[in-house]
Amino acid sequence: MREATFLILTALASGSLHGYGIIREVAEMSAGRVKLLPGTLYTALDRLAAQGLVEREREEVQDGRLRRYYRLTGDGVEALGFETGRLRELATAAEQRLAAARGEDGHPGPVRNLKPRHA
Amino acid sequence: MLLRFYPRGYRRERGREMVDTFLDAGRVRPSFREALNLMRHGMRARLGRPQSRGVVVWAAMFSAMCGLFTASAAIWLAWGTARPLPDRAETSRIVGTAFPGRDIIEVYRSPDLFAIDRTQRLSVDNFHWLFFEFAGEYEFGATAVRLYDDDPFDTVKIMAAAGERMRANGWQVDVNSVGTDQHCADSRCDPAKLSKDYRLVAHRDDTIIELKVMESVHPALIWVELQRATPGAAHPAGVAAGLLGALAGWMVFGWASRRTEGGYLVVRALAGTFFTATMFMWGVPIPFGLQAVLRWQSDKPSPRWYPLWEWVGQPYFGWLFLVGCGTALLGLASAALPRRRAFAQHATRVRRG
Numbered sequence: 001m002r003e004a005t006f007l008i009l010t011a012l013a014s015g016s017l018h019g020y021g022i023i024r025e026v027a028e029m030s031a032g033r034v035k036l037l038p039g040t041l042y043t044a045l046d047r048l049a050a051q052g053l054v055e056r057e058r059e060e061v062q063d064g065r066l067r068r069y070y071r072l073t074g075d076g077v078e079a080l081g082f083e084t085g086r087l088r089e090l091a092t093a094a095e096q097r098l099a100a101a102r103g104e105d106g107h108p109g110p111v112r113n114l115k116p117r118h119a
Numbered sequence: 120m121l122l123r124f125y126p127r128g129y130r131r132e133r134g135r136e137m138v139d140t141f142l143d144a145g146r147v148r149p150s151f152r153e154a155l156n157l158m159r160h161g162m163r164a165r166l167g168r169p170q171s172r173g174v175v176v177w178a179a180m181f182s183a184m185c186g187l188f189t190a191s192a193a194i195w196l197a198w199g200t201a202r203p204l205p206d207r208a209e210t211s212r213i214v215g216t217a218f219p220g221r222d223i224i225e226v227y228r229s230p231d232l233f234a235i236d237r238t239q240r241l242s243v244d245n246f247h248w249l250f251f252e253f254a255g256e257y258e259f260g261a262t263a264v265r266l267y268d269d270d271p272f273d274t275v276k277i278m279a280a281a282g283e284r285m286r287a288n289g290w291q292v293d294v295n296s297v298g299t300d301q302h303c304a305d306s307r308c309d310p311a312k313l314s315k316d317y318r319l320v321a322h323r324d325d326t327i328i329e330l331k332v333m334e335s336v337h338p339a340l341i342w343v344e345l346q347r348a349t350p351g352a353a354h355p356a357g358v359a360a361g362l363l364g365a366l367a368g369w370m371v372f373g374w375a376s377r378r379t380e381g382g383y384l385v386v387r388a389l390a391g392t393f394f395t396a397t398m399f400m401w402g403v404p405i406p407f408g409l410q411a412v413l414r415w416q417s418d419k420p421s422p423r424w425y426p427l428w429e430w431v432g433q434p435y436f437g438w439l440f441l442v443g444c445g446t447a448l449l450g451l452a453s454a455a456l457p458r459r460r461a462f463a464q465h466a467t468r469v470r471r472g
Contacts, residue, residue: 019136020143037153038140039160042133046169065139 001083007034008044009053009072009080016057018067019045045070053079121154124161126377165373167380174376177394182368184401188440189364190357191428195233197356198349198426202325204228205262205345213328214264214343216288217281221266229260232347237261250437257434261344268339274317274332277341281330285321290328293422294320301335322348322422329421348423357427375454382458393450400443404432411435 001009004026011017011025023036036044048054053076059068072080122130122137141149149157168174205213207226214223230240235248236256249257275297282292301313314335321328331342379390411432412425433440 018143019140023140023144037156038137038144039153039156039158041140042137043160043163043169046164050168050170065142066135067139067143068136 001079004034004036004040005044005048006080006083006087008036008041008048009076009083012054012070012072012076013080016069016071018069020067022070048076052076121149121157122161124158125164126167126373128377129164162369162373165370165377167373167377177398178369178372178376180398180402181372181394182365184398185368185371186361186365187405187427187431188401188433189367190361191426191431191433193356193360194353194427197353198232200352201232201347201350204232204260204347205326210262210264210345213326213345214266216290217285217328217330217343218266218277218341219284223264223266226262226264228262232260233257234260249434250441254437255435259346261346263345264343266341266343272339274315274334274338278317278319278330278332282319282321285323285328288323290321290323291422292319292321294318294420296420318419320421324348325350327421327423346423349426353426371451375451378454378458383456386453386456386458389453390450393446393453396446397443397450400439400446404436404439405430406432407436408432 007026007029008022010029011022017025019038019041023038023041026034026036045054049056052073054070055073057069057071059066061067122134125133141147141153146153163175166174166178206228207223210226210228211223214221229237234240234257235245235253237258237260239245239248239253241249241257245253248254278295282295286292296318297315298318299313299315303310303313314333316334317330317332319330325348327346327348329342329344329346331344332338332340333342375390375394379387408430409432412430415425428434
């Protein structure tokens with residue numbers, strides 16, 4: 001699953017959102033790193049809807065603007081849960097190896113002197 | 120305006136929502152990056168089938184082929200802006216530059232810049248030849264001259280002198296080579312004694328001249344051929360028509376893809392079969408064309424490249440191209456068949472999310 005897709009599903013996990021709400025939520029979750037453009041968002045929503053992971057909940061007009069709200073389907077919740085678990089496992093494995101490399105388990109580790117690449 | 124990159128049904132369904140999303144973000148006009156993003160995703164939306172990645176690959180291939188064929192057609196038309204082949208007077212002047220003092224006895228001039236077997240002008244009457252017996256014979260025409268000497272001459276000296284004179288008169292010599300197409304059969308044969316082919320190619324403005332002496336044919340016979348260079352209009356015409364053709368191919372493919380999405384199984388199977396047949400008929404000649412042109416270009420280097428239609432295997436495989444056009448039309452006709460109402464509604468619902 002691509003990061004943008006994962007973030008869209010995550011944004012919808014806490015409740016239904018309209019297009020701009022999803023864009024805002026994704027930007028907030030990623031601390032401004034991922035800025036979804038409307039073209040990308042609606043293509044992703046089309047794909048997720050075709051996969052049965054997202055569905056339209058309702059639409060309303062506020063201040064003369066059309067807002068359609070989207071929510072996760074049962075399959076969407078399941079897919080997000082599966083992906084979250086997968087990412088957690090990977091993150092855990094990475095943390096364990098990093099801890100070993102930094103010598104937090106008492107061993108000096110093989111890569112103590114490595115500098116972060118983007119310091 | 121940018122929403123026009125999306126198909127009409129999509130705009131009707133999503134247009135206002137997308138515009139209002141921009142307005143919610145406080146943007147009255149999309150930035151350059153946002154505009155590009157809308158164009159890209161709009162073109163993707165034209166293909167339908169949001170789940171499929173393969174559809175993008177097929178659309179790109181189909182679109183590229185359409186672009187190559189329309190570019191070829193435009194380049195062929197642009198050749199109409201080239202000057203006719205040199206006539207007898209111009210030929211005499213040019214040949215007189217390379218070989219002063221020699222009389223031109225016989226001039227053969229093809230009827231057109233491109234001709235079938237160099238002798239037949241392409242016309243309504245013989246157009247069908249391109250798809251059958253003379254498919255591979257549609258080639259560059261030339262004004263040809265043969266110069267005789269009674270006795271064998273020193274070819275190296277004569278060709279070198281001709282090259283020098285041409286350079287002095289503003290010609291650029293592109294090729295001046297000596298080779299042979301003969302091979303020694305056994306160790307008693309001396310390769311140095313094999314008959315040689317001398318070739319000199321030069322160009323000035325829109326005229327290309329080729330001088331050849333083939334010792335195996337006649338040691339004292341100089342073949343001179345004059346042709347025209349690719350006209351300046353050919354490149355912009357090819358690029359513009361190629362882009363337009365590729366765009367049209369993408370749109371047509373997208374229309375057929377959206378029409379058959381979620382349709383009757385038999386309709387999808389028919390459209391898929393005709394589409395595959397079209398890709399086969401149009402695509403198979405391309406590697407053959409590429410290989411042939413690269414071989415010709417390497418065997419006989421020239422300042423002018425072969426026209427684009429030769430690169431895509433045309434008109435040698437013209438009949439395959441024609442059959443491909445037929446299957447493409449049948450595929451489009453299949454896509455135009457009525458869609459099953461339930462599927463059409465389902466497709467709309469899915470798109471709506």
